[in-house]
Amino acid sequence: xPASPQDSFQERKRRxxxxxxxxxxxxxxxxxxxxxxxxxxxxxxxxxxxxxxIFHTLKGSGASFGFDAxxxxxxxxxxxxxEVLDGDRRLSxxxxxxxxxHVQTLEELKLSVDxxxxxxxxxxxxxxxxxxxxxxxxxxxxxxxDDDPILARDLSDQLGCFGYEVxxxxxxxxxxxxxLKRLPAAIIMDxxxxxxxxxxxxAVAELNARLDTRIPCLFISMRDDFQARLRAVxxxxxxxxxxxxxxxxxxxxxxxxxxxxxxxxxxxxIVDDDPDVGQxxxxxxxxxxxxxxxxxxxxxxxxxxxxxxxxxxxxxxYMPHCSGPELARVLRQIPGYLGLPIIYVSSETDARRQxxxxxVGADGFLTKPIEPERLVTEVHLxxxxxxxxxxxxxxxxxxxxxxxxxxxxxxxxxxxxxxRSGRLLCLAMIDVxxxxxxxxxxxxxxxxxxxxxxxxxxxxxxxESDIVGxxxxxxxxxxxxxxxxxxxxxxxxxxxxxxxxxxFIADGTExxxxxxxxxxxxxxxxxxxxxxxxxxxxxxxxKRAGRNRILIxxxxxxx
Amino acid sequence: xxxxIVDDDPLAGExxxxxxxxxxxxxxxxxxxxxxxxxxxxxxxxxxVVSDLHMPLLDGLELFQELRExxxxxxxxxxTGDDPTPLLEREPGLRACLAKDASLExxxxxxxxxx
Numbered sequence: 001x002p003a004s005p006q007d008s009f010q011e012r013k014r015r016x017x018x019x020x021x022x023x024x025x026x027x028x029x030x031x032x033x034x035x036x037x038x039x040x041x042x043x044x045x046x047x048x049x050x051x052x053x054i055f056h057t058l059k060g061s062g063a064s065f066g067f068d069a070x071x072x073x074x075x076x077x078x079x080x081x082x083e084v085l086d087g088d089r090r091l092s093x094x095x096x097x098x099x100x101x102h103v104q105t106l107e108e109l110k111l112s113v114d115x116x117x118x119x120x121x122x123x124x125x126x127x128x129x130x131x132x133x134x135x136x137x138x139x140x141x142x143x144x145x146d147d148d149p150i151l152a153r154d155l156s157d158q159l160g161c162f163g164y165e166v167x168x169x170x171x172x173x174x175x176x177x178x179x180l181k182r183l184p185a186a187i188i189m190d191x192x193x194x195x196x197x198x199x200x201x202x203a204v205a206e207l208n209a210r211l212d213t214r215i216p217c218l219f220i221s222m223r224d225d226f227q228a229r230l231r232a233v234x235x236x237x238x239x240x241x242x243x244x245x246x247x248x249x250x251x252x253x254x255x256x257x258x259x260x261x262x263x264x265x266x267x268x269x270i271v272d273d274d275p276d277v278g279q280x281x282x283x284x285x286x287x288x289x290x291x292x293x294x295x296x297x298x299x300x301x302x303x304x305x306x307x308x309x310x311x312x313x314x315x316x317x318y319m320p321h322c323s324g325p326e327l328a329r330v331l332r333q334i335p336g337y338l339g340l341p342i343i344y345v346s347s348e349t350d351a352r353r354q355x356x357x358x359x360v361g362a363d364g365f366l367t368k369p370i371e372p373e374r375l376v377t378e379v380h381l382x383x384x385x386x387x388x389x390x391x392x393x394x395x396x397x398x399x400x401x402x403x404x405x406x407x408x409x410x411x412x413x414x415x416x417x418x419x420r421s422g423r424l425l426c427l428a429m430i431d432v433x434x435x436x437x438x439x440x441x442x443x444x445x446x447x448x449x450x451x452x453x454x455x456x457x458x459x460x461x462x463x464e465s466d467i468v469g470x471x472x473x474x475x476x477x478x479x480x481x482x483x484x485x486x487x488x489x490x491x492x493x494x495x496x497x498x499x500x501x502x503x504f505i506a507d508g509t510e511x512x513x514x515x516x517x518x519x520x521x522x523x524x525x526x527x528x529x530x531x532x533x534x535x536x537x538x539x540x541x542x543k544r545a546g547r548n549r550i551l552i553x554x555x556x557x558x559x
Numbered sequence: 560x561x562x563x564i565v566d567d568d569p570l571a572g573e574x575x576x577x578x579x580x581x582x583x584x585x586x587x588x589x590x591x592x593x594x595x596x597x598x599x600x601x602x603x604x605x606x607x608v609v610s611d612l613h614m615p616l617l618d619g620l621e622l623f624q625e626l627r628e629x630x631x632x633x634x635x636x637x638x639t640g641d642d643p644t645p646l647l648e649r650e651p652g653l654r655a656c657l658a659k660d661a662s663l664e665x666x667x668x669x670x671x672x673x674x
Contacts, residue, residue: 009581016577020570049615056613060640061571063660078640 010283017065017113024111027054031103038096045085051099052081058106069109077102141182142166142254145175145200146190146220155188158247158502162453163460164254172203179207184215185258188250189237191221191228198228201235208236216257220245244505248453255456266290266383269310271301271327272345273319281314281345281375288376290383298322302334310340311383314366317346317357325360332361336409339393341386343379345370396470398448399455407469407477411528414467414479418522425522426488428478429535430454433514433547435474442506447474450504450513457499462491477535485521485552492517492550500548514548524555560671562586565595565610565622566638571659575609575638575667582668592617592625599631607674609667611659612639612646620650627652634674638663 034051038044055078062070077099083089142164146152152168159166167184169175172193179187193199204217218239219232232240239253268290272278278294285292293308295301298319313331317324324344331337342361347368348354354365363386366378394406402410411427418425432438432450439447451474458468458478467479480488500514518538525531538553545551562584566572572588579586587605589595591614599605608626612619623635634654639646643656655670657663 009577012577013574016570016573023570053613053615056640057568057571060611060613060659061568061574063640064571064574064663066661068661 008283008287010287013065014113014279014283017067020061020065020067021111021113024058025107027058028103028107030054032100035096035099035103038091048081048085052078052085055081055102067109067111069111070106073102073105140164140258141184142186142188142258143169143175143178143184144188145169145172145203147171147193148190154503155245155247155250159251159254160498162247162251162254162456162502164251172199176203176207179211179215183211183213186216186218186254188218188220188254191219191223191232198231201231201237204237205235218250218253218257220250244508246449246505247502248449248456248504251456252452266311266380266387267309268292268379268383269301269304269308269313270294270315271298271313271319271324272296272316273298274316277316284372284375285379288380290379298327301327301331305331305337305340311387312341312343312379314343314345314379315362317344317348325357325362328362329360336413339386339390341382343382399452399470401455401459401476402467402469404469404471407467407471407479408528410467410469411477411479411531414481415522415528415531418481423482424484426480426483426485426519427522427531427535428480428488428492428517428519428550429471429532429539430458430476430478430492430515430517431539431543432474433516433543435513438511438513442511446504446506449506453502453504454499454513454515457495457502461495461498477532485519485524488519488521489550489552492519496548496550516542516547517550518542518553519550520553525553560584560606560674561604562607562609563589563595563598563605565589565592565608565614565619567591567611567614571611575663578664578667579609579671582671584671591615592619592622595622596625599626599633600629605633607634607636607654607671609636609638612637612641620646623650623653636667636670 031051031054034047037047055074058070059074059078062074080089080095080098084091084095089095140163142159144152144156144166146155147170149168149170152170156166156168167178169178172195175187187204189200189204191198191200196202200219204215208214214236217235217237218241219237220241220243221228222243224242229240238257241249241253268285270278270281270292272281272294273296275294275296278296282292282294293304293310295304299322315324315327324346328342331340331342341363343364343366344357344362345366345368348357349367358365364378364382366375394402396403414425432454435447435450438450454476455468455470458476462468462478462480465481469477471477478492480491483491496515496517500512503510503512516539518535518541520531520534520538522531525534534553538551542549542551562579564572564575564579564586566575566588567590569590572590576586576588587598589598593616595608595610596617599608610619610622617625619637623637626633626635636654637643637646637656638659639656640659643658647653647656654674657666657670
């Protein structure tokens with residue numbers, strides 16, 4: 001038996017997976033032999049049933065062990081054989097060829113226990129699909145209740161520009177009915193209503209009691225007295241904003257209230273020439289909720305890092321051919337990995353030699369033998385701090401977007417990746433129109449609000465895969481992959497219209513802002529600096545053509 | 560709970576075993592329906608049967624029917640690689656019918672918690 005009950009569940013599963021992979025060639029060989037013996041001239045139920053059983057078992061255990069790749073081919077082959085056995089289909093040369101093709105597909109699969117184990121850490125099945133869907137669709141649903149219908153509608157529209165789906169309600173009763181029907185992600189509530197001076201908080205408290213839940217709630221009001229604030233807090237209010245309310249501020253608060261997602265688990269790459277040791281660390285770290293990848297050969301590390309976004313590398317100090325410090329030096333010479341935390345694990349206790357190993361740019365030293373708990377703590381602590389530091393290093397402090405250097409770096413990486421995969425890529429350079437006038441008229445804090453609002457609009461409305469950065473002052477850069485210039489333009493145009501609809505308020509006066517943009521596409525422009533230059537030139541043309549528009553750069557229409 | 564697991568694929572059986580032992584149950588494995596029938600008839604301490612559907616000789620559903628005919632009324636959970644819904648409709652006496660896929664690891668212990 002491949003596993004014994006004393007082992008941890010993960011370890012047993014790992015061993016079973018290994019056995020499964022080891023046995024797969026044998027099972028497929030059996031399938032091939034059975035297939036070879038089949039002829040189209042007569043029915044042969046016995047070998048057909050055996051064949052069916054092989055595919056059936058492959059399908060079942062493939063799925064239970066998380067090798068999804070097996071499933072498709074095995075399932076199709078199983079289905080075909082079922083139909084033949086049931087007499088619905090005849091064995092034809094064509095059908096036999098199909099079956100052989102399925103066997104071949106299965107033979108060519110490169111299954112790895114590591115990747116299956118890694119896939120485990122993303123619990124795709126924790127929530128029943130339906131509930132997951134509901135949570136997803138409700139995530140941005142906000143109810144806003146204010147007895148002034150015009151204010152309610154205006155504010156809802158403005159928040160809509162920040163990617164929220166806001167339903168305005170002018171009466172407490174309408175809000176109550178809506179909330180009972182469908183729970184929002186948050187409620188924005190006025191304090192004073194015709195029903196009473198504190199009717200807003202009272203209504204929220206009652207709703208929470210009735211639904212036995214605590215809907216995240218923001219209060220907005222003209223009132224600034226302690227009594228009103230206390231009422232709001234007692235009703236479970238998370239924030240209190242005085243009218244006139246700034247939509248940007250509300251959006252920031254809503255962000256905090258509605259983002260419930262657990263942070264990404266830490267990604268740890270383990271480099272150790274001894275597979276058992278590597279697997280052991282992997283198991284320890286994974287049982288603490290981290291995602292790991294194990295590399296037994298140092299030369300594979302750069303390739304793995306390209307697709308596995310590691311927060312930290314745990315590295316054996318002494319490995320044949322390439323030592324830990326040598327590998328560290330190699331990594332430090334690759335752009336993008338300068339800030340990647342590296343920790344050595346070794347039985348080296350000589351402080352002088354430890355120090356020498358650290359000199360080439362590693363961040364820490366763990367001495368063997370290392371207790372599992374200590375390994376988890378040390379790795380967690382460093383990964384956490386590194387993530388924070390890295391985010392400070394790569395992000396712009398005002399907007400939270402990637403900073404100038406990072407966006408340049410990411411553009412290079414994205415273009416290289418698109419070059420390999422043959423995907424399209426677009427770069428949009430965006431600049432706020434008449435930004436200097438905003439600063440001069442309303443002051444810098446207001447200008448900052450405009451930049452924050454634009455940053456948020458971009459971040460929330462674009463896809464997860466799009467990369468958004470603050471390129472400089474009032475200039476932003478957006479990298480979109482998988483789109484051609486026209487598709488990218490229509491997305492940018494809709495963002496442009498949303499942003500133009502945002503009402504900013506400064507010193508009691510309302511104003512609006514617009515932006516202009518220039519787009520350039522890869523592979524029409526094939527290197528990063530040419531792409532940036534082209535997008536910049538198109539942006540300049542958009543400005544000269546009257547602003548508040550997006551123009552596309554074309555190499556034949558260069559000016 | 561003391562559980563008999565029936566699966567002709569030893570790896571799949573081991574996997575179910577690992578899942579259930581992790582959840583704190585005590586389990587035995589039977590490799591086919593006939594062996595399961597024998598053990599269940601002789602040993603009254605099994606409280607639950609978790610069986611694969613598709614097996615040679617005596618499949619999961621036949622095993623279930625055979626057990627009921629012999630008056631053995633233990634709760635019976637069927638595992639299948641196919642869509643479980645039609646099976647439950649055909650045989651409402653089954654305690655549950657679960658799809659054999661990566662979700663089993665979680666759903667099987669959850670189901671047993673409710674039993």
